[in-house]
Amino acid sequence: MQNGQAGYPKLPADHPFRKHSQNLSTLVSGLRQAERIHKQMIRQGDAPGIAFSRRMHSLMVGMIAEARLRKITHDPNGFNERERTLVAGSKSQIDRWKSAVDFAFRRQYAVPMHLEIQDSGVDPAVISRHGIIIEMLDGDLRPIIEGRNKTAHGQWVWELNNSETSFKGRAAEPMNYLAISRRGEVIDNLAEIVHILIVSEPAFQREFDRLYGKISSLRCTIDGNDYPQFEANIRSSGRPRIHPEMKDEGC
Template identity: 85%
Template sequence: MIAEARLRKIIHDPQGFNERERKLIASSKSQIERWKSAVDFAFRRQYAVPVHLEIRDSGADPKVISRHAIITEMLDEDLKPIIEGRNKTAHGQWIWELNNLETQFKGRAADPMNYLAISRRGEIIDDLAEIVHVLIVSEPAFQREFDRLYGKIGTTRCVIDGNDYPQFEATIRSSGRQRIRSAMKDDRR
């Protein structure tokens, strides 16, 4: 839901797309296709790539072509699984996963995520949304911010599964005990 809301906010930024582009993006069938359309339109606008050419075949600077490919790959590899996982949960696929038509079982659903896994997926959505938003509204800002945001996503990818939750939990428990001890000392005074 966060990904969908962030995309809507990006698309309707007054400094971004015009009404025609918004309608074309909205006409895409799936949410991930809407994200890809937004990225595609933004690259075309910022780097003057005609609609009849693929960005990779446009003769644009290799760095531009590479960044387009990187963002498209992040949408497929990072955002798409988050969106699909949320949709499966929203449609009640908690124990058994169904095919796209919801007519047959594909197998067991993924185990529930812990707080860190959920939180880190939100971080990836936020960082991807920021990359796309900056691309849409300002090419110089995109050039300046791309490496920083891409690096943040790479770091988050390494810990997205939340396997470090036991350490996180221990830290929270420890800090809670310290606050209780401190409060008890204050009460004794």
């Protein structure tokens, strides 16, 4: 389910899945540039440069999440055109992700539209996984998406309400390099879970625990509280090094 398309050799060059895949691949390349510049600003101790790079770095992760969903929903082995249209019709990006998950569970476990998934009588393990994915979308993806929107709309110091008629308060400080990077990794794994769910129920059953385990490990340090040591390592060595205390040893 990665960016390559080795499993789709017969798709025409102008197939939407290929085009969305190319968009995603280009954005991922852009993310690598944003990461490189962000580290350079840290290395130089350039406070304004760091603040700007944090916003651009986070913006790239949010744009990648949006592009990844488009690719996922256009996989020819997954949704039909009606399902894609319904997902695209959701009001917000986070609602589109949730709709994709909802339709995927209904598709794979034959849950009719008039029933809630938790009331459909499917296996409790399936219901639990549905709840876990929705919780991850709200907890891990939503902050990146909402932060991207505020950054793209110029709300860097003061936040506006949804109708943009008044100010809600001061904008949150942008996340640091590690918090952004780890959320990006969580979103990558979460997107892979959703993609697999859409195209193959047996693969979903097989891969869910592995991918969820990776997400759980990342969540231990997702807020980037170990950033000061990371920053010190970059400035002292000229390149980022992972401090022993930053290695994944579980929560």
